[in-house]
Amino acid sequence: MQHNSSKNEHFLSESLMKVPVDSGPGRITLFNKHDVFIADDLQLKHLFIQSSSRPMFVCVRMISKSVQKKELPLTNGLELKRINLRDAMIGKGLLRLILGFLAGSSLNMEADKRHEAVQSLLNLIVLDTSETVAVVYTLSLSSGETQEVRASRMVRWDKESSKFFIQKMHESAEQKDQLQYATYFSETIAEGLLWEKEDLISSLSELIKMAYILKFDEDAVGFLMKSKNLQLFVEDEEFLSAVFPNE
Structure with missing residues (x-):
């Protein structure tokens, strides 16, 4: 029946x-x-x-x-200011969290692949732009028509050129704007690293966003990882020590 x-x-x-x-x-x-x-x-x-x-x-x-999502190109000749990775919040705390996630039971990624993934972040050229970092979302209807909307994403990772474009936030920005930026930052990082594993993008993005809001404080990141049963292996600790020898 x-x-x-x-x-x-x-x-x-x-x-x-x-x-x-x-x-x-x-x-x-x-x-x-x-x-x-x-x-x-x-x-x-x-x-x-x-x-x-x-x-x-x-x-x-x-x-x-x-x-469908399409990133809009920035204006040719636009003045871009290069900033260091730390000012863009791409540092030891972020890499530690990502390495723990990639080594977790959901992915169980091998060490060399984990290190290759985070190395792609260390190789980034971070550029601050005053222009809107925007995308267009397109929705196709049964009539053959399409509806398009444009939105500001504030962050973009151009993987072909290893460039990371950001609209830098002011210290006085409202909490809503800071949360919005943290969301776009974490989504961009997670999508760039896990483009072949779409089902895990959201989980990594949420972890990065929480850590970003906490400014990747070492103790906070450590507790966050423990609460999610994430840990670093010896080879990951050695990798981080080589990348950040003075920390």
Whole structure:
């Protein structure tokens, strides 16, 4: 009986071309089911709602899997100021956290691969820009039309050139702005390191964000790692000692 019920649900799902959507007080509108999305990413939902009055976020496709992201190029000839890695918060605390995560049970990455990953961060040229570091998100609809929204990400990692572009935060920035920057910083690092392991990007990003907010304080990072059952192996400690001989 349960098997028949599942078959019926699948048949109805495939047969229905439109689904009801709450489009306002006391109003229900039918939309093409391919234009109705699960709002599993509230940041993307907010961006598209701001740019469109179409109530497309209900129950069919996950928006995070349906949106394409494209980074916008910076203006040619823009003056960029090079800053050191430490000023960009790319230091021993960040590398320690990443090495512990990569060695954890979720990935169990071999030592040489872990060191290669964090070395890509040490090789970065960090550039401060006054221009908005922006991306465009594109959502394709069943009609063939596309909806685009633009958003500031504040951080970009250009892997081909090993350049890391940032819009530097002022010390007096509000807490919301600092949290926003920490979020984009952590997401950019995690996406750059784990682009082949999309299911683990969010976990690493959340760890980096928490440590960033704590300014990668050594004791705080140590406690954070213990709370997540992350540890460094001897070869990782030796790697960090070689990279930071005076610490």
